[in-house]
Amino acid sequence: MRYAPGTATLHCPQCGHDAPIVPAPRSAATEELDFDSARRGTVPEAHAEVTRVTPCPSCGAQVDFPAGEHAARCPYCDTAVVADTGLSRHIKPRGVLPFAIDEGAARQAMRDWLGSLWFAPNGLRDYARKGRQLNGLYVPFWTFDAQTRSAYTGERGDDYYVTRTITRDGKRQTVQERRTRWRNVRGRVQRFFDDVLILATPSLPKAHTDALAPWDLSELAAYRPEYLAGFMAESYRIELEEGFAEARAVMDRTIAQDVRRDIGGDHQRIASVQTQVSDVTFKHVLLPVWTAAYRYKGRSFQFVVNARTGKVQGERPYSKWKIALAVIAALIVAGIAALVYGQT
Numbered sequence: 001m002r003y004a005p006g007t008a009t010l011h012c013p014q015c016g017h018d019a020p021i022v023p024a025p026r027s028a029a030t031e032e033l034d035f036d037s038a039r040r041g042t043v044p045e046a047h048a049e050v051t052r053v054t055p056c057p058s059c060g061a062q063v064d065f066p067a068g069e070h071a072a073r074c075p076y077c078d079t080a081v082v083a084d085t086g087l088s089r090h091i092k093p094r095g096v097l098p099f100a101i102d103e104g105a106a107r108q109a110m111r112d113w114l115g116s117l118w119f120a121p122n123g124l125r126d127y128a129r130k131g132r133q134l135n136g137l138y139v140p141f142w143t144f145d146a147q148t149r150s151a152y153t154g155e156r157g158d159d160y161y162v163t164r165t166i167t168r169d170g171k172r173q174t175v176q177e178r179r180t181r182w183r184n185v186r187g188r189v190q191r192f193f194d195d196v197l198i199l200a201t202p203s204l205p206k207a208h209t210d211a212l213a214p215w216d217l218s219e220l221a222a223y224r225p226e227y228l229a230g231f232m233a234e235s236y237r238i239e240l241e242e243g244f245a246e247a248r249a250v251m252d253r254t255i256a257q258d259v260r261r262d263i264g265g266d267h268q269r270i271a272s273v274q275t276q277v278s279d280v281t282f283k284h285v286l287l288p289v290w291t292a293a294y295r296y297k298g299r300s301f302q303f304v305v306n307a308r309t310g311k312v313q314g315e316r317p318y319s320k321w322k323i324a325l326a327v328i329a330a331l332i333v334a335g336i337a338a339l340v341y342g343q344t
Contacts, residue, residue, distance in 0.1 A: 002230025005099035005136075005307070010226055024222035029095035032145055032281030038091065038240055049092040053235050061203040062235045063137075075135035075232060075291040090235055094283040095220035096138065098227045099307045103134050106290035106305040110134070113303075113312035136307065138228060138286035139209070140200040140236035142243040143217070145282070148251060149190045150275040152259045156185045157267030180267060189258040196247045200236035200284070204304060208313040212306040215287055223286070233286060240282065248277070 001010040001019065009018045033047060053062040058079035101109075157180040165174050195217055199209050221227065238246075255275060260268045288307035303314035 003099065003227050005102045008098075010229055021224060021226045024224060026220075026222060028222035029220040030283075031094055032283060033091075033094070035144070035240070035244065035280035035282050038282070043091055047092050047094075048089060059203060060237075061201070062237060063232050075137045075293070091240070091284045093140075093223040093286045095217075095285040096223050096227050097215065097217070097220055097285070097287050097308060099136060099231070099288045101290075101305075101307055101310055103136065103290060105310060106134055106307065109305055109310040109312050110290075110292065110303055110314075113314070134290040134292050134305070136231040137289055137291050138231060138233040139204065139289055140234055141285050141287055142198045142200050142236070142238075142240065142247070143195040143283045143285055144193065144198065144244060144247040144280065145195065146193045146247075146251065146277050147190070147279045148193065148255060148275050148277050149188065150255050150259065150273050151186070151188050152262075152273045153184070153186045153271045154259070154263055155182045155269040155271070156263045156265040157182050157269070159266045182269075185263055187259075187262050189255065189262050191251075191255065191258060193247075193251055193254070195283075196250050198238075198243045198246050198250075200238045200243055201234055202237060203234060204289075204302070208302070208304050211313045212289070212304065212309075212311055215306075216308060217285075220285060228286075231288075236284065244280070244282070251275075251277075 001012045001017075003009075003021075004011040004018070008021050008023065010021060011018050033043070037043070055062050056074040056079055059074060061074060063074065159178055159180050161176045161178055163174060164177055165172055167173070197213075197215065197217070199206055252273075252275070255273060256270060259270055259273060263270075290305040290307050292303045293301070301314065303312065305312050
């Protein structure tokens with residue numbers, strides 16, 4: 001049986017039978033784990049699991065294939081993969097965003113996106129018309145919560161104007177000149193960060209997944225394996241500490257904005273920021289995408305569809321012939337315009 005996107009049921013494609021998924025309490029989806037304990041390797045057994053994962057020989061993605069499936073194609077690079085018996089112990093997902101749109105809707109979204117691309121090779125449009133199968137995939141993410149308190153030093157700049165008399169083109173004029181008065185400042189800001197979302201795999205370009213946002217994390221369901229039935233899931237390859245380092249960078253950028261607002265004035269200079277981070281917690285969550293990989297002249301190009309909203313992101317090749325023809329056409333139009341202008 002397969003999970004039916006947009007429902008709370010498992011569906012049998014052979015006989016049409018539906019079976020409801022008994023949901024776990026939603027509080028289980030929002031339960032946070034202590035970061036310091038996990039970093040020391042003391043994750044409780046209840047929050048760990050062992051799954052069969054198969055690394056792609058081309059891109060290295062570690063894909064958890066559905067039970068009983070022994071051969072497939074990598075959802076990221078379209079390389080043939082044969083499932084092995086490799087086992088991986090990792091932190092169990094706490095929450096999952098179930099698929100909301102089915103493959104047909106995702107394919108239409110991708111077809112519309114491909115059709116909007118300028119200078120795309122004809123083979124790319126043929127790919128869209130052939131309706132090749134998309135892969136439903138759960139992508140691993142970390143979310144981090146943290147309380148931060150920051151002390152800063154810097155300078156506040158306030159603009160003021162002075163009146164000057166100048167001579168311009170032989171005429172005396174009165175002008176206003178803007179100047180900035182700077183003074184030293186110091187202060188404190190604090191912020192609680194909730195669900196800073198960090199991609200936990202290098203298999204997808206981060207620019208793509210960032211562009212698929214926002215994700216409706218308020219709709220996270222408690223993890224149940226039934227939601228993964230019929231789909232692939234990738235194990236995280238960016239470990240917890242590395243993920244938190246990236247989350248800190250996100251937090252620091254937000255804290256810098258808070259500091260600038262706290263300094264006020266017309267201009268701000270930040271000299272130093274000392275941040276204390278406490279009460280750090282995390283979750284491992286799975287977010288759904290439809291993926292396709294297109295090969296063009298020996299290269300693999302990825303397309304990713306947000307399986308909640310239908311938003312599409314991807315890589316695309318360019319047709320040199322189409323670009324050359326467009327340049328020639330532009331030169332011809334410019335030449336005709338110049339000829340007509342010269343005769344008037």
